Structures are given as structure tokens and as C-alpha cells.
Amino acid sequence: MTELDTIANPSDPAVQRIIDVTKPSRSNIKTTLIEDSEPLLQCIAAGVEFIEVYGSDSVPFSPELLELCRRKNIPVRLIDSSIVNQLFKGERKPKTFGIARVPRPAKFSDIASRSGDVVVLDGVKIVGNIGAIVRTSLALGASGIILVDSDITSIADRRLQRASRGYVFSLPVVLAGREEAVAFIRDSGLQMMTLSAGGELSVKDLGDRPDRLALLFGSEKTGPSALFQEASAASVSIPMISSTESLNVSVSLGIALHERIHRNLAANR
Structure with missing residues (x-):
């Protein structure tokens, strides 16, 4: 598998983006966090638009998900596991996740x-x-x-x-x-x-x-x-x-x- 870039600096803009999207109280939800490989695969297949997909550097990244992201031109990076632990402190820590734009509400x-x-x-x-x-x-x-x-x-x-x-x-x-x-x-x-x-x-x-x-x-x-x-x-x-x-x-x-x-x-x- 091709080596992926790793986010090792907590001040990287992507880290703040993840912090913002995981806040429990947001009045205007335009982006959302999708967690784990299977839901990511399903959402991408359904046409959901992703800003970026991430994986913890402590776990191998799914080859199937990586290939799909490349076909759909979705950026993929790893995040240092210490930063992942800080991002999801006090809750379940996903090993793979992505930031997606919320589709328009169904009618x-x-x-x-x-x-x-x-x-x-x-x-x-x-x-x-x-x-x-x-x-x-x-x-x-x-x-x-x-x-x-x-x-x-x-x-x-x-x-x-x-x-x-x-x-x-x-x-x-x-x-x-x-x-x-x-x-x-x-x-x-x-x-x-x-x-x-x-x-x-x-x-x-x-x-x-x-x-x-x-x-x-x-x-x-x-x-x-x-x-x-x-x-x-x-x-x-x-x-x-x-x-x-x-x-x-x-x-x-x-x-x-x-x-x-x-x-x-x-x-x-």
C-alpha cells in the first residue's frame, strides 16, 4: 500500500475541523463525522460528498476503502494515534473516520x-x-x-x-x-x-x-x-x-x- 501522509501536529486545520464537527451542540449542521470502514464505504457508494478521510496511524488502513477514495478523488491521511486519543477523549475512538458534507434533507x-x-x-x-x-x-x-x-x-x-x-x-x-x-x-x-x-x-x-x-x-x-x-x-x-x-x-x-x-x-x- 502506498504510504499515506500523517498528521502529527495538533494545530493542523484538519484537527480543528474534526473538533468542530464532533461538538454535541451545533445549530447549523453542514458537515458530519462518519465513523468506521463499512459506513464510510456505504456513504461514499451512496454519493455522499467527503472533504477528507482519516485513519489512525496505529491501525492498517482498509485497502478497499483506500481504493474507493482514490477512485472518488477523496483525500486520505493518517492521524497520529495520540491526537486521535485527544480528539475522542471520553468516547469510543474510531480507527477510521471521515468528514462529509450533509446531503440536503430528503423530501x-x-x-x-x-x-x-x-x-x-x-x-x-x-x-x-x-x-x-x-x-x-x-x-x-x-x-x-x-x-x-x-x-x-x-x-x-x-x-x-x-x-x-x-x-x-x-x-x-x-x-x-x-x-x-x-x-x-x-x-x-x-x-x-x-x-x-x-x-x-x-x-x-x-x-x-x-x-x-x-x-x-x-x-x-x-x-x-x-x-x-x-x-x-x-x-x-x-x-x-x-x-x-x-x-x-x-x-x-x-x-x-x-x-x-x-x-x-x-x-x-
């Missing part, structure tokens, strides 16, 4: 231009669940995700990027209010199916519906809000052993989307 029109089912999360706030749902939705052919009352203010949220392993930039994730989400679903002519414990339909019934659907998932504690329930065409339940109270929302979504896999894969072709 409803981005979801409308695709053909797969739409995932709607109402009041789902655990970032780990949302990240898992992003990955599953992408893998099983959903056209996008609408996040309502998630407490996330930007998909550039570092917690969400970690939880999704960088896939959050690979499909439209729209942050919206309940009224505008319901209006988009209604205006798009989508039937909304609400996943709930006592649903009128079984999740198996979803596989028989040829039309594009909006699949609604509420929080495990409170379920979907009244506004969404009123707008739903039907409720859907997942059969399970009676001694089990409920499934994790990301697991429920995976089951529901898997029943829709043939329809969504065909639509995406």
Missing part, C-alpha cells in the same frame, strides 16, 4: 418518485431501533421512511449514522409532522396499514396486496397516535405465542416487509 417527493412501500414511524424514539429499521427497509425494498416525533432533528445525527451503519443516506428518510405525513399518504393514494397487537388482518395478508402500501409502526409503549389510526385503512397483527407481550418494532417491521418482498423487489426492478 416527500423523493419517496414519491420510488416504487416500494413507505415505512412510517410514529413516536419511535430509540435510535438503535430506527437505525436497524433503516437497514432493513433498504434491504427489503421500501422506498423511504417517514419519521414522526422521533426526537431526531437531522439524519446527520451521529447516533443514527452509527446505528444504521451508514445506510441512512442510501434511501430517503423524511422528518415530518403527523398532519403533513397523513396528507402525503392520502394525496399519494396509499393505503395505510397499522401494525398492532389486535389487528383485523394477519401479517400474511400483506403479501396478497399488489398495490403500494404505507406501513405504520408506533412506539412499543403507546402505539400509533389517534390521527394515524383514523387515517389507516386496516390494522395488521403478527401471530405469536400468547405469553409474549410484543415484538421489538424493528423486528415487527422486518416481518411485515418480508411478507411484501416479492412485490417490492419487482417494483424496484
Whole structure:
């Protein structure tokens, strides 16, 4: 592997850039930190624009990532491990990371231009669940995700990027209010199916519906809000052993989307 330049001076402008982007309270998020080789590879493949990618000089740099950066003309440098330790003092220290420009926020029109089912999360706030749902939705052919009352203010949220392993930039994730989400679903002519414990339909019934659907998932504690329930065409339940109270929302979504896999894969072709 070609030898990479190493940042050994803490006053290097790149060090200050990393410090700025990792500050917990930023009002105007234009750049973000992407950590670890797999998320970096995924984000670059998704077209995210990178300013520079870095690696700790104490760990070998991924040849696959280096080759991709070179093809995309993304600068790559190593950073002295002592500086890396200072940059990420008190938190997990990534061995590879990059500074990227945050893509424009996704819009409803981005979801409308695709053909797969739409995932709607109402009041789902655990970032780990949302990240898992992003990955599953992408893998099983959903056209996008609408996040309502998630407490996330930007998909550039570092917690969400970690939880999704960088896939959050690979499909439209729209942050919206309940009224505008319901209006988009209604205006798009989508039937909304609400996943709930006592649903009128079984999740198996979803596989028989040829039309594009909006699949609604509420929080495990409170379920979907009244506004969404009123707008739903039907409720859907997942059969399970009676001694089990409920499934994790990301697991429920995976089951529901898997029943829709043939329809969504065909639509995406």
C-alpha cells in the first residue's frame, strides 16, 4: 500500500475541523463525522460528498476503502494515534473516520418518485431501533421512511449514522409532522396499514396486496397516535405465542416487509 501522509501536529486545520464537527451542540449542521470502514464505504457508494478521510496511524488502513477514495478523488491521511486519543477523549475512538458534507434533507417527493412501500414511524424514539429499521427497509425494498416525533432533528445525527451503519443516506428518510405525513399518504393514494397487537388482518395478508402500501409502526409503549389510526385503512397483527407481550418494532417491521418482498423487489426492478 502506498504510504499515506500523517498528521502529527495538533494545530493542523484538519484537527480543528474534526473538533468542530464532533461538538454535541451545533445549530447549523453542514458537515458530519462518519465513523468506521463499512459506513464510510456505504456513504461514499451512496454519493455522499467527503472533504477528507482519516485513519489512525496505529491501525492498517482498509485497502478497499483506500481504493474507493482514490477512485472518488477523496483525500486520505493518517492521524497520529495520540491526537486521535485527544480528539475522542471520553468516547469510543474510531480507527477510521471521515468528514462529509450533509446531503440536503430528503423530501416527500423523493419517496414519491420510488416504487416500494413507505415505512412510517410514529413516536419511535430509540435510535438503535430506527437505525436497524433503516437497514432493513433498504434491504427489503421500501422506498423511504417517514419519521414522526422521533426526537431526531437531522439524519446527520451521529447516533443514527452509527446505528444504521451508514445506510441512512442510501434511501430517503423524511422528518415530518403527523398532519403533513397523513396528507402525503392520502394525496399519494396509499393505503395505510397499522401494525398492532389486535389487528383485523394477519401479517400474511400483506403479501396478497399488489398495490403500494404505507406501513405504520408506533412506539412499543403507546402505539400509533389517534390521527394515524383514523387515517389507516386496516390494522395488521403478527401471530405469536400468547405469553409474549410484543415484538421489538424493528423486528415487527422486518416481518411485515418480508411478507411484501416479492412485490417490492419487482417494483424496484
